[in-house]
Amino acid sequence: MTAEKLPDDSYKLLHFQADLNYGELIEQGQAPGLYEVKHHKKRWRATPRRDGRIEKRTQRTVAISDSGYVDHLDAARRVGEYISGGGAVAGMAGGRIIKSPGDGGGFDLHFTPGKKRIGGFENYRNAVNPLNDGRLHESALLLARSIYMARDIEGVCWIAEFGGSGVLTQALRILADRKVKLKSHTAFLYRPSTSPHEAQKAMHAVEGLELDRNFKESNALDYIGNRDNLRIISERCKREGESYSALHRATDTVRAGVTLHNALGFVVGAAGLAGLSMGAPAAGAFLTALGGAVATAATAGKLGQQAMKAWAPKKYSEIASKF
Structure with a gap:
């Protein structure tokens, strides 16, 4: 399947060839696909949905995963722990309802x-322009179809984790171009590693997709997840009108400042471990040494936990699950 991105950010399908083995590739986790995920006997299990349809249930949760996992089972396990924690x-x-083995439990995973x-x-x-990432077109088209x-x-909640935000951004733009209307759906970004502002614009462009008061969650050290914070506030003022009040604007602006303060606090602390001065003239040397400081921070208690959770989240989750 080949798609071309047009100047107006819409997509044109150039070539489509049916792959009779595509279902098998999905089952093997070698192609983008949708899975039903259930927690049973303390284990997450993922079953392919060959037709690409999510479970027909009000307020169904659908997660959109990042890449970089061993396979779909690894993704299901990690994502399941995030959204049920x-x-x-x-x-x-x-939350914990996700782990319920009965009706109402589980989620769908793209x-x-x-x-x-x-x-x-x-x-x-x-990361800053996810609409131009050609590697995501196939996955985004399948997500848009789902x-x-x-x-x-009614009330489906689409949750993108880490780089899944890029797939969701492209999928929503495809739907917006087709004037698709949704029935009171919501979307949420968990530690997005592609532009939250681009995702927000795509969300606003789809009728019937409602943004929660807080539509994203980021770690203070997530540069990509936080770089658009002030743009997001400006976009909400422009698109949401009176529903986004002056109090909301003031609160979100203060939060953006606190996030920046916490990030700077970490950098200063890590620099201290490396024996560096913030006034050092060579920024390149500072950043190089800071990378070594993060490794040192792994044994420095809370600071090390902050670094690992921000920059090696999958490894952090793997270690934390053992305690």
């Missing part, structure tokens, strides 16, 4: 295979 993302997804994570500081160009087929299911 704590924080804003668990509140959106239903999985994108790949060895590398989507976006992030190391893929900065695609969203379209779920358009009449």
